[in-house]
Amino acid sequence: MSKDQDKKFMISFAGVLALLFGITIAIIALAAIMTPKHDTADESEVKKVAARTAPIGTVITDPALLVKAKAAVKREPYSGEQVYTTVCSACHSGGLLGAPKSDDKAAWAARKGAAGGVDGLTASAIKGKNSMPPRGGNADLTDDEVKAAVEHLLKLSGA
Structure with a gap:
């Protein structure tokens, strides 16, 4: 009886596999029939697609080109x-990291006197001091912009 059960199982299993294989082939055939043909696109459609998928920018990684x-x-x-x-x-x-607060008149007056005035404070801000990085951390600032910031800071403090 065991051999009959194995034989029936194999026949049923083969039938299920054949049915699944047939369904797969039918789906593939149906998809091939229903899918439109894309090779008939005219040149204007190709240009539109190329324009919509064109990159919007480039990335410069070479330091020499970056400076330019x-x-x-x-x-x-x-x-x-x-x-x-x-x-x-x-x-x-x-007053983060020991920076003198913008409204501390006494601290700014002392720094202004010790540094040699606005020009001395500007030179100090350009090269950096203590925890402050050069140009306050923004290397794109010009010397005139740093000087204007120092003057504004002194005006805020009243020094």
Whole structure:
């Protein structure tokens, strides 16, 4: 009786496999019939697709080319208030990392006197001091923009 059960199982299993194979072939044939042909696209459609899928920019990784690319970009100079707001205020508004607060007149008057005035403070800000990185961490700032920020900071402090 065991051989009959094995034979019946194999016949049933083969039938199920044949049925699944037949369904697969039928689906493939139906998909081939229903799929539109794309090789008939005219040139204008190809150009439209190429325009929609074109890259929107490039990435420059060569440092020499990066310097040239930065030099080619022109921008309006930032005012002292803009530089202070975007760069300096992060530390000087709250005294972070020992930075003198922007409203501390005594601290700024002492620093101004010790550094040799606005030009000395500007030179110090350009090269960095203590925890402050050069140019406040924004290497794109010009010397004039740093000086304008120093003047604005001194004006805020009243020194």
